[in-house]
Amino acid sequence: DQQVKQNSPSLSVQEGRISILNCDYTNSMFDYFLWYKKYPAEGPTFLISISSIKDKNEDGRFTVFLNKSAKHLSLHIVPSQPGDSAVYFCAASLGGATNKLIFGTGTLLAVQP
Amino acid sequence: ETGVTQSPTHLIKTRGQQVTLRCSSQSGHNTVSWYQQALGQGPQFIFQYYREEENGRGNFPPRFSGLQFPNYSSELNVNALELDDSALYLCASSLLNYEQYFGPGTRLTVT
Numbered sequence: 001d002q003q004v005k006q007n008s009p010s011l012s013v014q015e016g017r018i019s020i021l022n023c024d025y026t027n028s029m030f031d032y033f034l035w036y037k038k039y040p041a042e043g044p045t046f047l048i049s050i051s052s053i054k055d056k057n058e059d060g061r062f063t064v065f066l067n068k069s070a071k072h073l074s075l076h077i078v079p080s081q082p083g084d085s086a087v088y089f090c091a092a093s094l095g096g097a098t099n100k101l102i103f104g105t106g107t108l109l110a111v112q113p
Numbered sequence: 114e115t116g117v118t119q120s121p122t123h124l125i126k127t128r129g130q131q132v133t134l135r136c137s138s139q140s141g142h143n144t145v146s147w148y149q150q151a152l153g154q155g156p157q158f159i160f161q162y163y164r165e166e167e168n169g170r171g172n173f174p175p176r177f178s179g180l181q182f183p184n185y186s187s188e189l190n191v192n193a194l195e196l197d198d199s200a201l202y203l204c205a206s207s208l209l210n211y212e213q214y215f216g217p218g219t220r221l222t223v224t
Contacts, residue, residue, distance in 0.1 A: 004155075034212065043117070043203055043215030044156070089155050098169025099210045100146065103155030 003027045004092050006104035014112050019077040021107050023090030026071065030092040034101065035064060035075045038087045047088075048075070080111045117206050117216035125222045126194050134189045134219045136204030144168070144209045145187040147179060150201040150218070162187055163209050191221075199223045 005024045013019045021035075031052045036044035050057040050064045050073070057064050063076045077084055087108050091101040118137045126132050138145050144163045148156035158171035162181035176192040185206070191198055199222050205213035 036215070041217070043119075043205075043217045046212050046214060049212060091155075095210065098161055099207075099213075100158040100161060100169055100171065101148075101156070101205075101213060102158070103148075105153070105155050 002105075003030075004090055004102050004104040006088075006090055006107050008107050009105075010108040010110070012110045012112060013080045015082055016079045019075075019080045019084065019109055019111065021075040021077075021088050021090075021109065023073050023075075023104055024071060025073075025092055027092070027094070028068075028071065029094055030102075031095040032093040032099075033064070033066060033073050034091045034093070035062075036089045036091060036103075037084075038089060038106070044089055077109075080109075082111050082113050085109055085111045117204060117214055119202075119204050119216040119219050121219060122217070123220045123222075125224060128194055128196060128223055130194050131190065131192045132194060132221060134191075134202050134204075134221070136187045136189070136206075136216060138185045138187070138204075138206030139214055142206035142208055142214075143185055144207045145181055145185065146205045146207070146213055147187070147189045148203040148205065148215075149173075150203055152200075156203055159189070168209075194223045196223050 034049040035047040038044045087106045090104040146161040147159040150156040160170040165181045181187045201218045205215045207213040
């Protein structure tokens with residue numbers, strides 16, 4: 001049962017344009033969502049997070065939007081840079097004592113110069 | 114500030130053998146979580162240790178076990194290795210209920 005889904009395996013964007021990565025989830029009890037970026041041969045790097053009580057969080061070029069009614073979140077990168085090319089994972093947490101993360105399958109973003 | 118480190122980087126084992134993977138947490142963090150990432154998949158939660166006690170476990174069999182030491186470093190042990198255990202094993206450290214920071218992973222190949 002895939003509780004966190006990233007339906008686009010890959011995305012290609014021109015440098016300077018907006019990249020929009022999408023994520024859907026099924027469990028309405030998730031209380032925290034995170035985005036991680038992963039380069040080959042490295043571990044995932046934390047990018048940005050959002051609590052379920054908010055609908056937007058912004059950090060520099062990165063903005064995450066949460067639509068609880070649609071059980072959907074998205075990561076916007078503006079402007080996109082070639083160094084942003086990586087696999088992006090969406091993750092969700094049920095909170096509580098363990099705070100285990102449930103990950104999607106990832107989206108490979110390629111930013112073309 | 115030292116980040117999360119893992120050893121070894123790569124490992125090749127034979128089916129039925131046992132393996133121990135190691136993780137040093139980021140300075141100041143008291144929680145370590147382990148994840149398995151199979152090819153083409155997202156990381157899957159194995160278990161978490163908080164102050165040397167197991168603090169939650171994912172859907173993995175008992176042959177996956179772990180330890181956390183007083184300095185908050187951690188080990189993941191896998192007994193009776195199976196071919197499907199071939200994966201990238203990721204360790205993440207954090208303060209409990211805060212963002213998790215990942216190490217570079219250990220690539221395990223079981224032949």
